[in-house]
Amino acid sequence: MAKVLVVTSGKGGVGKTTSTAALGAALAQTGQNVVVVDFDVGLRNLDLVMGAERRVVFDLINVIQGDAKLSQALIRDKRIETLSILPASQTRDKDALTAEGVASVMAQLREKFDWVICDSPAGIERGAQLAMYHADHAIVVTNPEVSSVRDSDRIIGMLDSTTEKAKGGGKIEKHLLLTRYDPARAARGEMLRIEDVLEILSIPLLGIIPESEEVLRASNLGAPVTLSSPDSPPARAYAEAARRLEGEKLEVTVPVERKGLLASLFKGKS
Amino acid sequence: MSLFGSFFGRGSKTSAPVARDRLQILLAHERTGNGNESDLLNKLQAEILEVIKRHIAVDQDKVQVKLDRGNSVSMLEIDIEVPQMRPSGQP
Numbered sequence: 565m566a567k568v569l570v571v572t573s574g575k576g577g578v579g580k581t582t583s584t585a586a587l588g589a590a591l592a593q594t595g596q597n598v599v600v601v602d603f604d605v606g607l608r609n610l611d612l613v614m615g616a617e618r619r620v621v622f623d624l625i626n627v628i629q630g631d632a633k634l635s636q637a638l639i640r641d642k643r644i645e646t647l648s649i650l651p652a653s654q655t656r657d658k659d660a661l662t663a664e665g666v667a668s669v670m671a672q673l674r675e676k677f678d679w680v681i682c683d684s685p686a687g688i689e690r691g692a693q694l695a696m697y698h699a700d701h702a703i704v705v706t707n708p709e710v711s712s713v714r715d716s717d718r719i720i721g722m723l724d725s726t727t728e729k730a731k732g733g734g735k736i737e738k739h740l741l742l743t744r745y746d747p748a749r750a751a752r753g754e755m756l757r758i759e760d761v762l763e764i765l766s767i768p769l770l771g772i773i774p775e776s777e778e779v780l781r782a783s784n785l786g787a788p789v790t791l792s793s794p795d796s797p798p799a800r801a802y803a804e805a806a807r808r809l810e811g812e813k814l815e816v817t818v819p820v821e822r823k824g825l826l827a828s829l830f831k832g833k834s
Numbered sequence: 835m836s837l838f839g840s841f842f843g844r845g846s847k848t849s850a851p852v853a854r855d856r857l858q859i860l861l862a863h864e865r866t867g868n869g870n871e872s873d874l875l876n877k878l879q880a881e882i883l884e885v886i887k888r889h890i891a892v893d894q895d896k897v898q899v900k901l902d903r904g905n906s907v908s909m910l911e912i913d914i915e916v917p918q919m920r921p922s923g924q925p
């Protein structure tokens with residue numbers, strides 16, 4: 565049965581879109597049928613991060629308003645056959661996103677895919693609420709920083725009250741994804757400690773994604789970081805998080821740059 | 835120092851030109867307004883479907899027209915799924 569996931573945070577710029585692309589690609593690479601859905605109407609960016617921007621013609625709003633069929637709006641990834649993207653509209657305003665329209669699209673996506681991953685807009689308003697409404701699981705993306713943690717707390721409250729699951733008396737499964745984590749700064753005491761964030765938010769940890777320049781490189785190239793540099797620390801962290809989503813029990817660690825690789829680089833140079 | 839920088843920079847710094855090129859193509863299309871592209875694709879789909887239907891029985895969503903924008907040329911990808919290559923007039 566299909567699983568619907570929302571990637572949400574409250575605070576902007578913490579890594580939702582990066583995480584949606586990376587987790588979507590990692591899950592699809594295991595052979596699962598995955599669609600990533602951009603809910604950031606008016607500010608779509610998932611297409612760019614996925615490298616599909618030149619192929620966007622129809623979008624979520626077109627499908628909701630009946631101007632296009634879902635199959636016309638879905639863009640198949642060129643690298644991974646089992647990965648698709650449903651882009652957001654760049655021009656329409658977010659009021660075009662109706663609750664009934666979203667419900668119907670989500671129902672159709674559930675039929676076609678194993679995983680439906682919704683990239684939420686920042687904030688706690690309508691757009692963010694619609695993105696989370698149909699979710700079975702939520703990935704709460706948080707930076708180890710006070711305002712991000714506070715906003716995540718807000719979002720967790722909403723996940724437990726305003727979603728379809730919550731209204732039906734059920735519970736959304738929540739997972740914490742700590743991103744842009746800098747082990748050196750944490751060691752110097754300049755950053756909130758992982759234990760502290762976990763204690764404050766008290767939801768299970770899905771993964772810790774280190775701060776890395778590979779993330780910027782990936783978005784420059786238009787490839788999820790799990791594809792552009794699969795051996796890099798953030799890619800390995802995302803790949804492991806994806807395996808946890810699939811139910812594997814893996815201990816959470818912070819991947820570091822592989823020493824062997826650096827050493828061999830040095831050897832190759834001399 | 836600069837030698838060191840360029841050695842380690844290889845691979846990671848060269849992605850910036852790719853980013854610039856991608857943005858140029860994207861923004862060139864967005865600034866001219868791409869509202870007509872969707873109309874064009876819908877029309878193409880409808881008319882292609884019409885022509886196919888004269889000869890083969892196909893569903894509407896088995897004809898897919900997709901676009902890939904390029905710098906100087908764009909690619910139209912037309913995907914037609916037919917059940918069996920049998921003329922529609924015959925049983």
Ligand SMILES: Nc1ncnc2c1ncn2[C@@H]1O[C@H](COP(=O)(O)OP(=O)(O)OP(=O)(O)O)[C@@H](O)[C@H]1O
Pocket residue numbers: 573575576577578579580581582583604684685686743744745773774775776777779780783798
């Ligand atoms: N692990 C990381 N290391 C370094 N940079 C990162 C990391 N994760 C995200 N970033 C950078 O942070 C910025 C914001 O990331 P992203 O767009 O994924 O956030 P977002 O939560 O989707 O933002 P918005 O709320 O605006 O939609 C981007 O420039 C991205 O490259």
Ligand SMILES: [Mg+2]
Pocket residue numbers: 580581582604609683684685
């Ligand atoms: Mg985003």
